[in-house]
Amino acid sequence: MLFESLGLKPDLIIGDFDSVDPTVLQKYNEIEMIRYPERKDATDGELAIRAALERGCDDIELYGAIDTRYETDHLLANLLLLKLARGLMKDPATARSVRAVDHRQHIYLVENEKLQLAGKSGDFVSIIPLNEKIAVSIIGVEWELDKSEVTMGSTWTLRNRFASSSADIAIAGTALVVHRHS
Template sequence: MHPFTILLGGSVTPTRRLLAQVAGSRVIAADGGMMHAAPLGLQAELWVGDFDSASQEIQQAFAHIPREEHPVGKDFTDGELAVEAALARGADRLILVGAMGGQTDQTLAHLLLGLRLAQQGIPILLSSGYEEAYPLLAGKLQLDLPLKSKLSLLPLGGFVGLSLRGVQWPLHRFDVPLGSTRTLSNLALGPVEIELEAGYGVVIAYPEPALC
């Protein structure tokens, strides 16, 4: 396995769960996402971006990290460029840290990027520490969440034949149209098992934050 953690510029709460998830992974920082390296005890091997959101203090503190610099007027976000750099280095699993909790457009872009990568067969987790996101495609998905964690399933492409087990409000082969709120705010009662016949979306989970 070659897991990579991508450090993005959104909010991050360094929980014990998040520290365990990123432990042992290789790390690439996207622009201002480098600010999360020290709180998570991570050492980046590459720093990617146009560096318009990295403070001078951060740039000086991490001046020793190799950089891949891009112009401000580019066609891709720093985060997507960091993901591409990780894939070029053999990444077969990705953790996007700081993918949520910032600008809404950036958060949505990261969620859709996660879906695209999952469609390419790359396991991916998006996390702020406080909340986690998992792409949901046709097939099976199992999540190991702390007891009573809140979770919501967002039917971005609608859900056909959705089955949900290990939760307070289970479902069996249920259809959920785009825009429905039927699958929001459930509670995990153990390992969560999800099966989907067709469609796609995102699972947002809120593990109990155990701050270090």
């Protein structure tokens, strides 16, 4: 299981476990497990997000959601789970963060808000609009923008490089922000 390789100990293990070796699950028999049938109306990722929110979590990190070996349909759906999570939060304005994480990148859902990313010179940041039009302001990168209109489908805001150790981003609208570590 992914959390083993990351040195994390889960509070809850949830899903249909169709791709998990049963001997691995036995190592975690002291941890609460919720098993679902393989044929269900939601992915394991969605079930995990809903369970976390029901337990009062306001900081959601999705691990394994952006695995490049994954099927494209799951990859896209997992990224849209960031939007679902924000929508299901009791008070999205006070939520600390919703993001998908892997060893090379963090992907954030940003909705009418500011985001400060800590990194290093040479890191990449991409902004992908999820609305027809968004306004983007970004400083601390090679190609700074000030309330620039970006349309959905445009590649204008892909692969901007950090010029320093941080990037400050403001989005009017909804976008995915990808921070890839160099």
